[in-house]
Amino acid sequence: MFHAVILAGGSGTRFWPLSRETFPKQMLNMVGEDSLLQQTVKRLDGFLTPDHLWIVTTEALAQAIHLHLKTLGKGAEKIQFIIEPFGRNTAPAVGLAAVTLNKISPDSIMMAMPSDHAIRDVKPFQDRLLWAVEAAKKGCLVTFGIKPSRPETGYGYIQRGPAFDGPEGRIFHAERFLEKPDLKTAEALIKEGNFYWNSGIFVWKVSKILSEIEKHLPSLYKTLKEIEVILLQTDQPDKRSALCAMLYAGLEAVSIDHGVLEKSQDVFVIPSDFGWSDLGSWTALDDILGRDERGNILQGNPIDIGSEGSIVIASDRVIATIGLKNMVVVDTPDATLIASKEKVQEVRKVVETLKKNQREEHLLHRTVERPWGHYTVLEKGSRYKIKRIVLHPKAKLSLQIHRRRSEHWVVISGTARVTRGEEVFDVHPNENTFIPISVKHRLENTGLIPLHIIEVQNGDYVDEDDIERFDDEYGREIKG
Amino acid sequence: MFHAVILAGGSGTRFWPLSRETFPKQMLNMVGEDSLLQQTVKRLDGFLTPDHLWIVTTEALAQAIHLHLKTLGKGAEKIQFIIEPFGRNTAPAVGLAAVTLNKISPDSIMMAMPSDHAIRDVKPFQDRLLWAVEAAKKGCLVTFGIKPSRPETGYGYIQRGPAFDGPEGRIFHAERFLEKPDLKTAEALIKEGNFYWNSGIFVWKVSKILSEIEKHLPSLYKTLKEIEVILLQTDQPDKRSALCAMLYAGLEAVSIDHGVLEKSQDVFVIPSDFGWSDLGSWTALDDILGRDERGNILQGNPIDIGSEGSIVIASDRVIATIGLKNMVVVDTPDATLIASKEKVQEVRKVVETLKKNQREEHLLHRTVERPWGHYTVLEKGSRYKIKRIVLHPKAKLSLQIHRRRSEHWVVISGTARVTRGEEVFDVHPNENTFIPISVKHRLENTGLIPLHIIEVQNGDYVDEDDIERFDDEYGREIKG
Numbered sequence: 001m002f003h004a005v006i007l008a009g010g011s012g013t014r015f016w017p018l019s020r021e022t023f024p025k026q027m028l029n030m031v032g033e034d035s036l037l038q039q040t041v042k043r044l045d046g047f048l049t050p051d052h053l054w055i056v057t058t059e060a061l062a063q064a065i066h067l068h069l070k071t072l073g074k075g076a077e078k079i080q081f082i083i084e085p086f087g088r089n090t091a092p093a094v095g096l097a098a099v100t101l102n103k104i105s106p107d108s109i110m111m112a113m114p115s116d117h118a119i120r121d122v123k124p125f126q127d128r129l130l131w132a133v134e135a136a137k138k139g140c141l142v143t144f145g146i147k148p149s150r151p152e153t154g155y156g157y158i159q160r161g162p163a164f165d166g167p168e169g170r171i172f173h174a175e176r177f178l179e180k181p182d183l184k185t186a187e188a189l190i191k192e193g194n195f196y197w198n199s200g201i202f203v204w205k206v207s208k209i210l211s212e213i214e215k216h217l218p219s220l221y222k223t224l225k226e227i228e229v230i231l232l233q234t235d236q237p238d239k240r241s242a243l244c245a246m247l248y249a250g251l252e253a254v255s256i257d258h259g260v261l262e263k264s265q266d267v268f269v270i271p272s273d274f275g276w277s278d279l280g281s282w283t284a285l286d287d288i289l290g291r292d293e294r295g296n297i298l299q300g301n302p303i304d305i306g307s308e309g310s311i312v313i314a315s316d317r318v319i320a321t322i323g324l325k326n327m328v329v330v331d332t333p334d335a336t337l338i339a340s341k342e343k344v345q346e347v348r349k350v351v352e353t354l355k356k357n358q359r360e361e362h363l364l365h366r367t368v369e370r371p372w373g374h375y376t377v378l379e380k381g382s383r384y385k386i387k388r389i390v391l392h393p394k395a396k397l398s399l400q401i402h403r404r405r406s407e408h409w410v411v412i413s414g415t416a417r418v419t420r421g422e423e424v425f426d427v428h429p430n431e432n433t434f435i436p437i438s439v440k441h442r443l444e445n446t447g448l449i450p451l452h453i454i455e456v457q458n459g460d461y462v463d464e465d466d467i468e469r470f471d472d473e474y475g476r477e478i479k480g
Numbered sequence: 481m482f483h484a485v486i487l488a489g490g491s492g493t494r495f496w497p498l499s500r501e502t503f504p505k506q507m508l509n510m511v512g513e514d515s516l517l518q519q520t521v522k523r524l525d526g527f528l529t530p531d532h533l534w535i536v537t538t539e540a541l542a543q544a545i546h547l548h549l550k551t552l553g554k555g556a557e558k559i560q561f562i563i564e565p566f567g568r569n570t571a572p573a574v575g576l577a578a579v580t581l582n583k584i585s586p587d588s589i590m591m592a593m594p595s596d597h598a599i600r601d602v603k604p605f606q607d608r609l610l611w612a613v614e615a616a617k618k619g620c621l622v623t624f625g626i627k628p629s630r631p632e633t634g635y636g637y638i639q640r641g642p643a644f645d646g647p648e649g650r651i652f653h654a655e656r657f658l659e660k661p662d663l664k665t666a667e668a669l670i671k672e673g674n675f676y677w678n679s680g681i682f683v684w685k686v687s688k689i690l691s692e693i694e695k696h697l698p699s700l701y702k703t704l705k706e707i708e709v710i711l712l713q714t715d716q717p718d719k720r721s722a723l724c725a726m727l728y729a730g731l732e733a734v735s736i737d738h739g740v741l742e743k744s745q746d747v748f749v750i751p752s753d754f755g756w757s758d759l760g761s762w763t764a765l766d767d768i769l770g771r772d773e774r775g776n777i778l779q780g781n782p783i784d785i786g787s788e789g790s791i792v793i794a795s796d797r798v799i800a801t802i803g804l805k806n807m808v809v810v811d812t813p814d815a816t817l818i819a820s821k822e823k824v825q826e827v828r829k830v831v832e833t834l835k836k837n838q839r840e841e842h843l844l845h846r847t848v849e850r851p852w853g854h855y856t857v858l859e860k861g862s863r864y865k866i867k868r869i870v871l872h873p874k875a876k877l878s879l880q881i882h883r884r885r886s887e888h889w890v891v892i893s894g895t896a897r898v899t900r901g902e903e904v905f906d907v908h909p910n911e912n913t914f915i916p917i918s919v920k921h922r923l924e925n926t927g928l929i930p931l932h933i934i935e936v937q938n939g940d941y942v943d944e945d946d947i948e949r950f951d952d953e954y955g956r957e958i959k960g
Contacts, residue, residue, distance in 0.1 A: 017798070303833050305826050318497070318815035318841045320830040323823030335798035336811065338818055343803030346785050350800040353783050361798045378858045378866060383909075384892045386858060386866065386934060408912050410888045410936040412864045429863075430938040432888050432912060454866060456890040456934045458910040 001052075001108040002133060003206075004044050005097040008037055008057040008065055008115035009087045013351040013362065014281050017335040018313070021363045024061065025279070026116035027068055030299065030313065031288050036279070037065070037115045038072055041079070043122055047129065050078040054100070055115075056093045058084050059241075063474075067369055085245035089253040090200075091217060091260065095224045098210050103228075106207035109136045112256070113201040118288045120275025128270050132203035135164065135171055135268060141212065141261060142203040143174060145196025145269040146276045151186035154280050156198040156257060158269050174267040177257060196269060198257060199276055209260070216263045217254070223247050282328045282344050285311055302329070309341070333366040333376075371474035372397055373450070385462040389443075391416075391451040396444035398472035405459030405466060407435040409443070414451030417444040440470065481532075481588040482613060483686075484524050485577040488517055488537040488545055488595035489567045493831040493842065494761050497815040498793070501843045504541065505759070506596035507548055510779065510793065511768050516759070517545070517595045518552055521559070523602055527609065530558040534580070535595075536573045538564050539721075547849055565725035569733040570680075571697060571740065575704045578690050583708075586687035589616045592736070593681040598768045600755025608750050612683035615644065615651055615748060621692065621741060622683040623654060625676025625749040626756045631666035634760050636678040636737060638749050654747040657737060676749060678737060679756055689740070696743045697734070703727050762808045762824045765791055782809070789821070813846040851954035852877055853930070865942040869923075871896075871931040876924035878952035885939030885946060887915040889923070894931030897924040920950065 011024040019025045026037040034042065041053065057065050062083050069076050082097055094112050101108050111129070119125050132142040145158045161173035177198065181189060189195040214221040230243050261267050277287045289297050296307055300314035307324035315331045326341045337347060354362040367376040372395035378386040391397070391414070399419065409416065409432060416427040419442040420435055426446075427433050435441045437459065445451035459466075469476060491504040499505045506517040514522060521533065537545050542563050549556050562577055574592050581588050591609070599605050612622040625638045641653030657678065661669060669675040694701040710723050741747050757767050769777050776787055780794035787804035795811045806821045817827060834842040847856040852875035858866040871877070871894070879899065889896065889912060896907040899922035900915055906926075907913050915921045917939065925931035939946075949956060 017800070303830050305829050306823065317813075318834070318839065320497070320815065320817045320819075320827070322817070322819035322826050322830070324818065324820060327818070329818055331816065333797075335800065336816055337800045337802070338804065338807070338809055339800075339802035340804065343786065346802050347800070349785050350783050350802070354798070359798065379868065381868075381892070384934070386868075388859065388861075388866075406910055408888075408890045410938070412861070412936075412938065430886055432914060432936075434912060454864070454936045456892075456912075456936075458890070458892065 001105050002048055002111070003052050003054060003101050003104075003108050004048055004111045004113070005054045005056060005082075005094070005101075006037070006040055006113060006115045007090060007093050008055050009061065009084055009093060010114075010116055011058075011061065011087070012116075013348050014345070015279075016347050016351050016362060017330055017332045017337050020361075020365055022061070022064060022368075023365055024116070027064070030285065031118050031279070035068065036118065037068065039118070040113065040115050041069065041072060041076070043119060043125060047126070050075040051080065053079045054082055054097055055079060056082045056084060056097050058086050060086075063371070064369060067371060083241075085241065085248045087253075088248060088251050090256045091213070091220055091254045091258075092224075092248065092251050094202075094209065094256045095213055095217075095220055096227070098206050098213070099224045099228045101206045102210060106205075106210075108206045109133050109203065110206050110209065111201070111203045114278070116279065117200070118275075118277045118279055118284075120288065122274075124272070124274040128272050128274075129203070131170055132270055135270075136203045136205055136208075139205065139208055139266060140164070140171075140268045141208065141264055141266050142171070143261065143267060143269050144199040144201045144272045144276075145174075146199050147271060147273040148190055148195065148197050151183060151190050152197065153180055153183055153186050155278065156180060157186075157189055157195045158198050160194040160196065160269055160271065164268050169271070171268050171270050174261070174269045177262040179258075196271060197276075199272065200257070200278070202256070202261075208266070212260050212264050212266075217259045220251060220254075220259070223251055282311060282330065282339075282347075283341050300331075311341075335361045371395075371476075373445075375455075380462065383458060383460060383462070385457040387455045387457070389453050389455055391443065391445035391453075393445055393448050393450065396473055397442055398469040398474075398476065399440060399442045400470065401438055401440050401468045402435075402459070402466050403438055403468070404461040405457045406437045407441075408456040408458070409433050409435070410454045410456075412452040412454060414445055414449050415447045416451055416453060417446045418442070419444070442471075481585050482528055482591070483532050483534060483581050483584075483588050484528055484591045484593070485534045485536060485562075485574070485581075486517070486520055486593060486595045487570060487573050488535050489541065489564055489573060490594075490596055491538075491541065491567070492596075493828050494825070495759075496827050496831050496842060497810055497812045497817050500841075500845055502541070502544060502848075503845055504596070507544070510765065511598050511759070515548065516598065517548065519598070520593065520595050521549065521552060521556070523599060523605060527606070530555040531560065533559045534562055534577055535559060536562045536564060536577050538566050540566075543851070544849060547851060563721075565721065565728045567733075568728060568731050570736045571693070571700055571734045571738075572704075572728065572731050574682075574689065574736045575693050575697075575700055576707070578686050578693070579704045579708045581686045582690060586685075586690075588686045589613050589683065590686050590689065591681070591683045594758070596759065597680070598755075598757045598759055598764075600768065602754075604752065604754040608752050608754075609683070611650055612750055615750075616683045616685055616688075619685065619688055619746060620644070620651075620748045621688065621744055621746050622651070623741065623747060623749050624679045624681045624752045624756075625654075626679050627751060627753040628670055628675065628677050631663060631670050632677065633660055633663050633666050635758065636660060637666075637669055637675045638678050640674040640676065640749055640751065644748050649751070651748050651750050654741070654749045657742040659738070676751060677756075679752070680737070680758070682736070682741075688746070692740050692744050692746075697739045700731060700734075700739070703731055762791060762810070762819075762827075763821050780811075791821075815841045851875075851956075853925075855935075860942065863938060863940060863942070865937040867935045867937070869933050869935055871923065871925035871933075873925055873928050873930065876953055877922060878949040878954075878956065879920060879922045880950065881918060881920050881948045882915075882939070882946050883918055883948070884941040885937045886917045887921075888936040888938070889913050889915070890934045890936075892932040892934060894925055894929050895927045896931055896933060897926045898922070899924070922951075 029035045157178040159176040161175035164171040295309040297311045302312045302314040302319040305322045309326040310324040312329045330337045373391040375389045509515045637658040639656040641655035644651040775789040777791045782792045782794040782799040785802045789806040790804040792809045810817045831842045853871040855869045
């Protein structure tokens with residue numbers, strides 16, 4: 001019995017403006033056609049069925065990630081979710097998953113890994129995963145140590161001890177964990193030759209990690225056991241999640257590395273070299289993506305005149321770059337970042353400024369995914385908002401009312417079935433209809449092609465929270 | 481009799497993306513509330529009435545510049561226009577103006593100056609203009625020489641000779657003209673102390689400049705005389721402009737400096753120091769605008785973290801800059817430029833690329849001024865286009881037909897009077913109406929506040945040239 005647990009609760013700001021609070025790094029696809037999360041799932045192809053794959057994420061991200069994974073097909077809708085009330089670093093997340101799997105079988109082998117790292121070479125990764133599973137069956141806590149290519153100060157290091165077993169050089173005792181070193185230390189570690197980057201990918205038996213948590217993080221263990229009881233006993237979901245949130249809030253935010261692995265005697269490391277990167281910042285793309293002869297990574301067709309060593313990610317606007325040296329330029333429809341590579345880590349200060357100024361560009365993209373399709377805000381002004389809305393075939397929005405805005409819909413392509421008060425009628429391309437304030441309505445695509453409409457909202461308040469839902473296909477909150 | 485001639489035919493690319501072919505540098509207001517052209521006009525306040533002010537520009541720009549100047553008020557609609565079929569450098573433009581003024585009075589004093597330069601200190605400029613007029617009456621060709629502050633290689637230089645007359649040090653014989661020197665020469669010129677930058681501002685008697693053109697550019701003179709005859713004799717405006725265009729096409733594109741002033745014996749220079757810049761590139765802003773304590777010029781509220789020596793001009797999107805050094809960043813709704821200061825002159829290569837790729841971002845802004853107001857293209861997609869349209873009070877669009885698109889109009893504010901076929905009706909805020917394909921229609925603002933509407937166009941072709949006009953308030957071409 002093998003289960004994989006993907007930790008997907010991160011909502012980092014290091015890849016702003018491509019990443020947003022509601023569209024975090026793991027959902028970005030700048031290193032391939034698939035997103036980092038989708039790549040993480042696909043990398044396990046052949047190792048398990050979707051119902052043995054677990055996503056640990058927060059309540060805030062769960063629906064978006066569910067939609068995002070569904071597009072993978074191949075039974076991806078069977079992937080299971082473990083919802084944290086909110087993020088509390090990796091030890092509680094891993095513990096919550098272990099408690100969940102423990103109910104299925106304490107002897108299960110559990111892999112835990114981040115959702116937002118890149119691995120270029122899948123085959124050597126999968127080979128090592130097989131070795132790790134074998135070792136885990138024997139009670140090992142197995143880590144993957146990446147052969148370092150430079151004295152990186154942004155990673156933790158694992159020191160290799162004596163060999164464990166199996167073919168020579170496969171698995172070693174982990175002698176020591178080192179948190180992010182300074183440059184001088186990192187250089188010394190590289191020289192020694194027996195230090196590896198800690199990839200954050202782990203394999204162990206469920207009963208083993210639980211007993212290690214009990215030993216090294218007894219208060220986390222106690223809370224996990226309380227949560228286990230609540231999850232089993234309470235029928236009322238609201239009460240249940242409120243109780244869990246309360247318990248979770250009391251937990252220390254500690255990593256599984258620091259809380260358990262650094263202290264345990266049974267940690268092992270598999271030396272690995274499969275093109276791994278934790279993609280800690282924009283400049284990490286240089287390790288993963290091919291650069292052109294001038295050292296540039298140019299995505300989305302910018303017009304570049306003679307730049308060097310730069311990363312330019314354009315969207316559908318014109319981005320023209322001239323003579324850049326070691327810069328990062330990332331364009332999105334509503335925000336553009338221009339930074340020197342050296343200082344790009346300070347992007348978090350930009351996000352803080354946006355928060356402080358009560359903007360929305362750190363929260364949402366201009367295009368927002370929904371269970372029924374997506375919408376793009378084309379413009380918001382005084383008393384109006386204009387959206388392009390796309391509904392998947394057979395999808396329908398909730399039956400809803402807006403108290404402070406009316407809506408004009410113009411159909412561009414597809415056929416819209418419109419419910420308006422007691423009426424139900426179809427609106428065809430190049431026709432329009434009008435939904436007055438406070439009239440119950442629903443928009444539905446009964447056809448086989450996507451439905452595109454332009455919506456012009458009118459009213460003294462045109463924000464998304466002016467909505468009362470009466471019936472919803474996607475289990476969203478019903479008011480009133 | 482004093483006339484001022486402003487040469488406003490330039491459609492340079494050096495300030496892309498703020499400037500576009502249809503919205504050239506002279507219409508930009510990055511160095512003040514008024515545009516460069518508007519500042520040029522205002523700088524002459526008190527010297528003449530608007531009917532003594534002449535704009536020389538091309539057919540392509542005339543309407544846009546007329547609209548642009550009208551907003552100045554104070555009789556600005558009386559400013560006169562001299563239309564070149566197309567640009568042919570300054571000698572033909574000055575000659576055309578001289579021929580025009582010659583019909584009014586050969587003894588008039590004529591000032592000629594660029595429309596797109598900056599002058600910070602108006603009072604010393606106006607003082608010197610008075611001196612220049614006095615000298616011009618005596619037959620001098622007067623130039624303004626700017627006291628150089630650095631060995632600039634981008635400007636032409638004028639060498640001062642012996643004093644002419646008036647108070648000591650006011651006006652000097654111009655000994656020699658030097659085209660843009662190399663750095664070593666420029667440094668030597670600065671050391672000599674009797675060289676000035678050629679500001680391109682000139683004052684002379686109409687009869688005098690014409691006789692100098694006759695002497696030094698005889699073939700231009702001959703053509704000007706032919707054009708004079710055509711302008712007097714032919715009633716049919718179409719035939720007249722075709723003839724002028726033909727004659728114009730045969731002219732050599734030469735500057736008045738090179739063609740006449742370098743050769744004439746009667747050229748004088750007034751040493752000047754009034755904060756002049758020809759704004760030859762983005763970096764010229766450093767000379768004109770105040771920089772902050774880190775040497776930055778930040779316009780439009782970018783979020784900046786620790787940049788130095790950089791120019792950042794944001795629009796209404798979020799522009800975040802981190803650790804820039806000596807960079808230029810200019811954002812507009814549809815295009816963003818990011819360049820090192822050192823290489824920013826290469827922006828012309830970007831414009832060439834846009835032309836080659838048949839884009840529109842070098843031609844038009846997303847917001848386009850019209851005689852009746854303006855419109856903004858919010859999105860263009862397959863079979864649709866969305867515009868926000870603003871009509872001035874009492875303005876009306878032409879009576880028109882589109883053969884390949886229908887239009888949905890939603891009124892946001894103001895009241896729209898709509899003509900649709902035989903009907904005429906009013907549409908109020910939060911109401912919509914529909915104009916089917918091939919139905920004659922007109923949109924009019926009968927009210928006292930601006931009319932804002934959202935237009936959704938539907939059709940297999942949604943470009944601007946699908947229009948037949950039947951009646952137009954603004955003298956635009958009527959088809960059909």
